Amino acid sequence: MKTVYADNAATTALCDEALEVMVECLRDNYGNASSMHHSGQAAAEVVAQAREDIAKCIGADANEIYFTSGGTESDNWAITNAARLGAKKGKKHIISTTFEHHAVLHTLMKLEKEGFEVTYLDVHEDGYVRVDELEKAIKEETCLVTIMYANNEIGTVQPVEEIGRICKEKGIYFHTDAVQAVGHLPIDVKAQNIDMLSFSAHKFHGPKGIGALYCRKGLPLIGFMQGGAQERNKRPGTTNTPAIAATAAALKKSCAEMDKNIHYVSAMRDRLIDEIVKIIPRTRVNGGRSPRLPGNVSFCFEGIEGESLLLYLDLKGICGSSGSACTSGSLDPSHVLLALGLPHEIAHGSLRLSLSEYNTNDEIDYIIEQLPLVVARLRDMSPVWEKLMKGEN
Amino acid sequence: MAYSAKVMDHFENPRNLGKMENADGVGEVGNAKCGDIMKIYLKIEDGIIADVKFNTFGCASAIATSSMATEMIKGQKVEDALKLSNKAVVEALDGLPPAKIHCSVLAEQAVKAALADYYTKNGIELDPEIFGGSCGGHCDSCESCGIEG
Numbered sequence: 314m315k316t317v318y319a320d321n322a323a324t325t326a327l328c329d330e331a332l333e334v335m336v337e338c339l340r341d342n343y344g345n346a347s348s349m350h351h352s353g354q355a356a357a358e359v360v361a362q363a364r365e366d367i368a369k370c371i372g373a374d375a376n377e378i379y380f381t382s383g384g385t386e387s388d389n390w391a392i393t394n395a396a397r398l399g400a401k402k403g404k405k406h407i408i409s410t411t412f413e414h415h416a417v418l419h420t421l422m423k424l425e426k427e428g429f430e431v432t433y434l435d436v437h438e439d440g441y442v443r444v445d446e447l448e449k450a451i452k453e454e455t456c457l458v459t460i461m462y463a464n465n466e467i468g469t470v471q472p473v474e475e476i477g478r479i480c481k482e483k484g485i486y487f488h489t490d491a492v493q494a495v496g497h498l499p500i501d502v503k504a505q506n507i508d509m510l511s512f513s514a515h516k517f518h519g520p521k522g523i524g525a526l527y528c529r530k531g532l533p534l535i536g537f538m539q540g541g542a543q544e545r546n547k548r549p550g551t552t553n554t555p556a557i558a559a560t561a562a563a564l565k566k567s568c569a570e571m572d573k574n575i576h577y578v579s580a581m582r583d584r585l586i587d588e589i590v591k592i593i594p595r596t597r598v599n600g601g602r603s604p605r606l607p608g609n610v611s612f613c614f615e616g617i618e619g620e621s622l623l624l625y626l627d628l629k630g631i632c633g634s635s636g637s638a639c640t641s642g643s644l645d646p647s648h649v650l651l652a653l654g655l656p657h658e659i660a661h662g663s664l665r666l667s668l669s670e671y672n673t674n675d676e677i678d679y680i681i682e683q684l685p686l687v688v689a690r691l692r693d694m695s696p697v698w699e700k701l702m703k704g705e706n
Numbered sequence: 707m708a709y710s711a712k713v714m715d716h717f718e719n720p721r722n723l724g725k726m727e728n729a730d731g732v733g734e735v736g737n738a739k740c741g742d743i744m745k746i747y748l749k750i751e752d753g754i755i756a757d758v759k760f761n762t763f764g765c766a767s768a769i770a771t772s773s774m775a776t777e778m779i780k781g782q783k784v785e786d787a788l789k790l791s792n793k794a795v796v797e798a799l800d801g802l803p804p805a806k807i808h809c810s811v812l813a814e815q816a817v818k819a820a821l822a823d824y825y826t827k828n829g830i831e832l833d834p835e836i837f838g839g840s841c842g843g844h845c846d847s848c849e850s851c852g853i854e855g
């Protein structure tokens with residue numbers, strides 16, 4: 314059976330360019346980038362070049378990029394850092410949204426326990442924050458606005474540039490979790506007035522366990538681990554040369570081919586959404602259609618449960634994901650779907666298919682062929698669907 | 707979280723799947739809000755479960771536990787079917803992940819609910835010893851779940 318991998322928001326396949334440079338570093342360029350000898354300096358050169366290439370892709374300077382273990386670490390670091398800076402000035406209010414990734418939400422919850430106040434902006438039923446609501450939420454004590462660039466479950470892209478402008482005007486730090494956006498959408502941290510930005514290589518065909526925090530020059534960044542002097546004294550630990558080089562290779566490629574990819578991937582996305590909505594009755598598309606991540610498709614099918622849907626699709630070779638409670642091992646479906654105001658019973662029937670430029674139109678045809686069969690099979694055995702059809706609900 | 711081969715088999719090829727006209731007992735338990743609903747239909751002849759069908763809304767383990775439970779009671783005496791425990795269903799499936807134990811509880815309850823319906827229809831009083839029971843709150847999910855457990 315062939316695999317149709319449609320879970321690119323969870324992680325992506327490594328691209329050949331990244332794999333090659335990674336292997337090369339592991340095998341030949343194994344020196345410690347902090348060592349003085351020529352072997353170490355060769356590694357340091359690779360890292361310096363990678364830092365420059367990566368910075369260029371998001372409109373930053375090389376010395377504004379700090380390598381981390383990925384999106385989670387970058388989010389934790391950026392938010393905690395801004396909170397510490399705010400607290401020093403007696404500013405202990407943060408603004409975020411209800412549908413952030415847990416790396417952000419759980420960091421904020423921790424800060425709330427430490428006495429910070431957090432305002433979570435509503436993302437409405439279409440999955441977008443409203444800029445006027447952000448403006449209203451800003452207080453004298455607001456030190457940080459942290460709003461994700463694009464949501465990982467429903468793909469909605471937030472008005473980052475406007476948020477950046479408002480924060481700049483008010484002198485508030487702006488962090489964005491751009492894990493789903495970097496490499497997929499054009500980003501310019503300077504033009505968009507972004508102070509801090511988190512990203513992760515494995516979402517754009519780079520390796521797992523590596524990412525970076527962009528932190529604007531002039532914004533004091535306090536390290537949170539004790540150790541060596543790597544990353545300009547901010548983030549200790551032996552430099553991960555192979556992963557850094559591979560991140561740069563993957564991001565350079567993603568950015569060079571971005572226009573083409575956006576065009577190709579969003580056409581597949583739109584065809585998949587349009588066809589499925591046409592074929593399968595009582596289907597909802599989660600999140601507004603535009604602006605939306607090129608690869609994100611998110612549905613709720615009434616009367617069925619997401620985990621069984623996911624696993625029946627898996628038996629057909631199709632890899633997707635679901636925000637149903639049963640996939641999370643709790644009784645609550647994903648906080649993102651609930652943030653849209655969806656009732657539990659609808660949110661249980663969610664399916665996310667996330668595409669990339671590695672997918673083909675034949676694969677989309679295959680999904681369009683199989684998905685309705687699987688949904689029909691599950692509905693046929695569902696007492697909830699039976700009631701819906703009898704009009705009892 | 708990985709399911710056993712038995713669970714996957716019952717999920718892929720559910721036994722006794724379907725609805726039943728003129729069932730002698732029908733039981734439905736669970737709640738769509740929590741994500742699991744099971745409905746069991748019984749055909750009872752001479753005190754024996756002659757046929758059984760189920761419909762389930764829920765995760766793979768909800769489907770597999772319903773399937774296994776129906777298989778275990780088919781052909782059994784009503785009194786014996788009443789003794790079906792969620793533990794026996796879990797064992798027959800070679801185990802379930804901890805977060806999914808409540809599905810087996812639901813399966814046990816669905817069987818009991820269908821039998822209760824059969825008794826009620828036939829004017830037999832329900833023994834609270836047997837029908838008052840619940841999963842005893844031993845599953846991880848029970849605390850946050852509105853339904854019995």
Ligand SMILES: Cc1ncc(COP(=O)(O)O)c(C=O)c1O
Binds near residue numbers: 322323386388493512
């Ligand atoms: C929006 C978002 N933020 C943060 C993360 C965490 O990134 P990482 O897996 O690199 O820690 C992810 C991915 O899982 C994500 O989608």
Ligand code: FES
Binds near residue numbers: 808847851854
């Ligand atoms: S019966 Fe609901 S979780 Fe146990």
